[in-house]
């Protein structure tokens with residue numbers, strides 16, 4: 220965690236400067252009754268709220284900050300229908316038919332995001348023209364080929380790209396080939412979160428902001444969620460707090476380590492330079508562990524970022540590090556000027572996989588995006604809504620498991636920032 224910034228003081232992002240305004244919301248006062256109470260107004264919570272409200276449930280959303288205040292409003296906006304580490308064959312091997320069903324959910328997750336954007340007329344700078352994953356070493360082409368085989372064999376719209384094809388799409392000779400998943404793309408993530416909230420509200424959900432849930436308790440057959448000035452009595456609760464999970468549910472936050480990811484945007488580029496970088500406008504994240512990732516926003520800014528071991532003096536250090544990286548990958552641009560630099564938390568689990576839980580009867584959650592949660596959060600949010608509406612777990616494409624707090628949590632959390640050193644070492648030797 221950056222040690223010079225408190226959790227509540229996350230810096231504003233590019234998206235906060237460019238997204239349409241949020242729908243009007245207030246803090247909760249007094250008591251409200253609902254079929255479903257959703258805690259957290261990021262992609263997971265808002266998708267759950269929208270789908271539950273569309274399914275006929277009365278829904279209340281409680282958000283500690285503003286809509287999209289967490290990772291959902293401050294990420295890179297790459298809509299990626301894969302997990303960060305585990306591939307389909309491994310998921311199927313470990314979890315059988317249930318695993319295949321979950322792979323299907325991941326495969327279709329990017330399409331779900333763009334379908335929702337179209338269906339609800341959300342202004343989110345959405346571009347669905349594919350997600351690129353280039354290989355940073357020739358040896359990584361074996362992994363790329365395996366991913367194309369695994370996803371292609373399961374009906375995903377993927378293609379292998381040789382070195383020349385990738386260079387043409389990336390606008391750089393930096394990589395050795397790669398693959399494209401054509402259902403992926405890019406969005407303005409805060410605009411999407413705000414649009415999802417507005418859609419959920421139109422469907423009947425009540426969204427309260429600056430309304431932190433401070434306790435969650437059973438009262439008879441219902442659950443009672445308290446905020447500083449109100450309470451919600453609900454039959455069911457979805458905890459959609461992910462990297463921002465606190466002690467609302469004992470042990471939940473100890474299942475993941477929140478890791479800072481730094482983001483930055485260049486000033487808008489001239490058309491001449493702009494046309495030479497990602498000329499067809501795809502989003503790109505490569506095969507490195509210390510990911511190199513790039514995309515454009517709607518105003519011609521290159522939006523990128525990276526990781527730091529320590530958060531000290533983060534703004535200057537990340538700008539210098541990523542400035543050098545941009546110049547190496549895109550020499551035609553040189554070291555750019557960044558006019559927005561920010562960061563947010565992503566939730567890393569010990570096995571780098573997402574975890575879905577039924578914490579008690581009527582209380583569900585998922586945690587651990589491990590850096591890939593834009594599409595996945597929306598898809599899992601919809602499935603948790605279906606569960607809340609009465610679909611039995613057996614019919615859901617979710618891998619439900621018991622809560623597994625990380626052993627020696629304090630130690631693991633203290634050491635987590637050092638993992639980036641190991642990833643950089645692996646990237647070099649791979």
Ligand SMILES: Cc1cc2nc3c(=O)[nH]c(=O)nc-3n(C[C@H](O)[C@H](O)[C@H](O)COP(=O)(O)OP(=O)(O)OC[C@H]3O[C@@H](n4cnc5c(N)ncnc54)[C@H](O)[C@@H]3O)c2cc1C
Nearest residue numbers: 259261262263283289290291294295297432563588592593
């Ligand atoms: C910098 C960064 C870049 C990323 N880039 C990408 C990317 O390009 N592509 C991709 O697929 N994924 C990316 N991710 C991951 C992705 O953003 C997340 O997985 C996703 O947004 C998680 O959504 P969520 O709704 O589950 O959680 P969040 O959006 O974090 O929402 C959780 C919400 O819960 C609220 N909350 C917590 N506790 C309480 C409480 N007690 N009461 C009320 N509210 C509470 C928080 O305020 C927060 O708003 C990135 C993440 C970060 C941080």
